[in-house]
Amino acid sequence: MGKGTVLARVREARPDLGLTVSATTRAARPGEVDGVAYHFLTDEEFDAELAAGNFLEWANVHGHRYGTLMREVTSRLERGQSLVLEIDVQGALNVRRAFPDAVLVFVEPPSLEALEARLRARGTEDEESLRLRLANAAGELELADAYDVRIVNDDLDVAVGDFLATLDRYETTTN
Numbered sequence: 621m622g623k624g625t626v627l628a629r630v631r632e633a634r635p636d637l638g639l640t641v642s643a644t645t646r647a648a649r650p651g652e653v654d655g656v657a658y659h660f661l662t663d664e665e666f667d668a669e670l671a672a673g674n675f676l677e678w679a680n681v682h683g684h685r686y687g688t689l690m691r692e693v694t695s696r697l698e699r700g701q702s703l704v705l706e707i708d709v710q711g712a713l714n715v716r717r718a719f720p721d722a723v724l725v726f727v728e729p730p731s732l733e734a735l736e737a738r739l740r741a742r743g744t745e746d747e748e749s750l751r752l753r754l755a756n757a758a759g760e761l762e763l764a765d766a767y768d769v770r771i772v773n774d775d776l777d778v779a780v781g782d783f784l785a786t787l788d789r790y791e792t793t794t795n
Contacts, residue, residue, distance in 0.1 A: 622738060623727040626773055627706055629780040634787065638696030638703030643669065646684035649744055659689070677707065677714035682752050686711070702791055709760040712767070723790045725783065726767035730774040732758060 631637055643659040645666050654660045661669070666685050669675060678687030688705055696703045705715060712724050729735035735757055739745050745753060764770055769786050773779040 622729075622735075623706060623773065625776065626727055626771075626779050626783060627704060629776065630704070630783050630787075633780070633784055636701065637787075638699070638701035640688055640692035640696070640703060640705050642686050642688055642692075642705075642707065643675075643678075644684055644686045646682075646686075658686075676718055677711040679708055679710035679714075681708050681710070682749065682756060688715070702787065708756075709763045709766075713763070716766075723769070723786070724767040725769045725771060725786055726764045727771050727773050727779065727783070728761060728764060729757070730772055732761075734774075 627639070631639060641655060641657075641659055643661050643666065645661055645663055646658075648654065648657065648660050652658065652660075663685075666678075666687070669687075669689065670678065674689055674691065675687040676690045676693050678685060686708070688707060688711065693703065693705075705711070707715070709726075712726075715722050716724060729738065732754060736750070736754055739750055739753060771779050771782045771786070
């Protein structure tokens, strides 16, 4: 029950929220659909989008590139939607530079030990990938204070409630 699970539950409660689909150079996992889970791009396709200036943000994470295509954001903003970007810390800080009024919400595990247990239970990572993800998570936690809101994902219902309350609070203050 990571941040993806929290956001899925938030979207169930708030289907009006725009959720961007990130692009990645990693291979699809079983059950992931291109254009739904991610836009799965080859390195060459990612390079072409990058050269064309089509990314709002992008980063190298866990040995693969991930990014948010500007068209994913602008199409939703033009419709007046509030939107959620499920991105890493590097990407969030880049979004803050492009959109200074963006509200950054950091969804964090209760501990690195809990994160490791969740990743092991998920069974999608080999040992090397698991070590890399845990090291990256430790580095991201060091940058969490740069966010506007931190939500500890210890109890799924509480984390979802906290996220929804954050949306309500910030949408009220910006509308």
